[in-house]
Structure formats: structure tokens, C-alpha cells
Amino acid sequence: MKVARLLTPGADFVIEELPRPQPGPGEVLIKIAGAGVCHSDLHIKQGGVPGVRLPNTLGHENAGWIEEFGPGTESRGFEIGDPVVVFGGWGCGTCRFCLGGQEQLCNTSLWSGVGPPGGYAEFLIVPSVRVLVPTGDVDPVLAATLTDAALTPYSAVKKTLPRLVPGTSVLSIGVGGLGQYGIQFLKMLTPARVIAIDTDPAKRELASTLGADVVLDPGADDATDQIMELTRGQGAEAVIDFVGVNSTMTLGTLSVGKQGLFVLVGLAGGSVPYSFFGIAQGASLTTSNWGTRNELTEVLALAQRGALVSHIEKYPLTAINDVFNRLERGMITGRAVLVP
Ligand code: NAD
Ligand code: ZN
């Protein structure tokens, strides 16, 4: 099978022909329909994510069809040829977080495409049918993006729900692969005014079409003043940062109001000083890491009833290096999906 492998940080991907993998006991072989290109893989490629072992086949946003069950694998109602999306945050299955349904927080981090080989390939081995969710009639290529680009903001938005009562405001920073869905979940699940922020005018335009109530350029000298004016001097009740550089974290923490919540999703490595008088009283800062398998079924349910708009750009797997260059230069609208 064709595979795009990353041998060392900073290098280009190398397309190789490898033998088709054989699923072991309990495992399932998936024929990949599409693998979403997450900015996290760009951070990994740039050497910016600690603990990632290379060489590896990256790709943690995967959808496709069941090709083969391993010997003795219980199919649990799935059949060969079924379209499925893959929940990728595989854990040990026995720790407190795994047993509580938050496998993506497990210390083992056996994530598809981060530990075991991922979906930038024609086939993918998954450890169990337990990580598969039926795609239904959602386009299988588009469905790949639901497993992370949509799931991660869905989980982040859910953390903000108790604060976002009528009359409140939320800042959504970054309108890329994740941010496009973040805006939609905020509009769908909350009555808050959604203020979307992106450096790129085209992404701000996209934010408007996705339902953002206000779009702002963070480069404007008065960006923080504009946010304070929009929130009657109170600051936003919640901020979700889908970028995570120093400047977005600074804007976000300066804009969050009293007892507000700042949710950091972007892994760009930024930081911000934290001090008693440097942030609104009682504001909380947290990170949000991916989402749960149950949340993935919830995202699929929304997609299946046509409630989500997905901006995707399809490319052949062999174009992977060009796609990563485009992502690095901010030239992808929504999510790029590699099709083997
Ligand atoms: P992306 O490249 O598709 O989108 C990033 C967007 O941010 C672009 O629209 C870009 O124009 C905008 N942007 C860049 N700099 C900005 C700035 N200073 N101010 C405002 N906007 C700015 O990236 P993505 O795939 O959506 O991922 C976003 C971040 O989330 C990445 O750091 C990625 O690694 C991370 N991520 C985290 C998780 C998690 O579980 N925490 C999951 C997936 C991705
Ligand atoms: Zn990701």
C-alpha cells in the first residue's frame, strides 16, 4: 500500500510502498477514504510537539470502510464495507480516564498517527471496533474532518456552555480547520454573541458566512478596545483560542471577563503571564484536548442531520508535501483532506 511517512522533524514526507498491514486479534483493517490534515501534524513535522516518535505515518483524522476483521475480532454489528469514522484518541482502556470515557486523556497516548501508524496511507489498523462510529450517509471523505477538526471544538464549546447564557459574548480565535466548526457549534448550542477573530480577511469572511455575529482583525490597534466595547466593558464570558500563540493568548486573557473561561485549544506553544491583577477576577484558564468517543457520536449525529457546514479541500495523498506547505502559509480554507 501507498504510505506517506515522516522520517525526521523538518523533513518532507516520503511516499513509500509498504505491504498491506494484517489486522491482529481484536483489530480491524480500515480502507482509508480520507485523512484530514490537522495543524497539529504540521507542529509535529516542525518538531514542535514533545514525545512524538519518528519515523511514523501521521494522520489522526480518519474515515473509510471496514476492509477486514482480525482473527477472532468481534464485529458487534459492523460488516465488511461499512463506512466508518475512527475515534483516534486511543488509551490503555483501564485507567481512570479511559474508564470514565475520556480515553484521549490517557497517559499512554496511543493515538492513531502519533503512536501507532496513522491514516496518511491506503489502509489503517485500528485496535477494536470500539473506536469505530458508523458514518451513515455523510460523505466519507468529509467525515474524516469530523473526528478532530469538528470533535475538538465541539468538546471545547461544551466546556463553555454553563457560562454562555442569553446576553453573553464568546470570542472564537482562529477560523481554520477547527475554528470553522467552533463558530457553528457556538451558534448552534449557545445564545451568546459570537465574535470571531482571524488575521486573514478571507477567513474572517468565512466566519461571517458560518454565522459569526461580529468578525475582528486581531491586528487592529484597538482590537481589545473593540472587544471591551462589544461586551459593555465586561469582557467576554468565554474565549476559545484555536491558535495558541503568544499574541492570541494575550488577546484572549485580556478579553475574558470576571469568572469567565479561557479555553486553550491551539498547540502553537504560546504562553501568557498569569498573575492576580493580570486577569479578570475569578477567570479560569484551561486547555481542551480532543474529545471523547461519545462526543464523536454526537458530532456525527449533527452531521447526519445536515446541521454542519464543512469547508474541505480534497487532495491526493501524493500531494502531501504541497498540502503541508499550503497549510503552513495559511492557504487552506477549512480542512484539507488527503485521499489515497
Ligand atoms: P489551521 O491552520 O487550519 O487554522 C488556523 C487559523 O488561525 C487560520 O485561519 C489562521 O489564519 C488563523 N490564525 C493564525 N494566526 C493567528 C493569529 N495570530 N490570530 C488570529 N488568527 C490566527 O489550524 P487547525 O488545524 O484549525 O488547528 C488550530 C490549532 O489547534 C493548531 O495549533 C492545532 O495544532 C491545534 N489543535 C489542537 C487540538 C486539541 O485537541 N487541543 C486538536 C486539533 C488541533
Ligand atoms: Zn488534530
Ligand code: ZN
Ligand atoms: Zn488509560
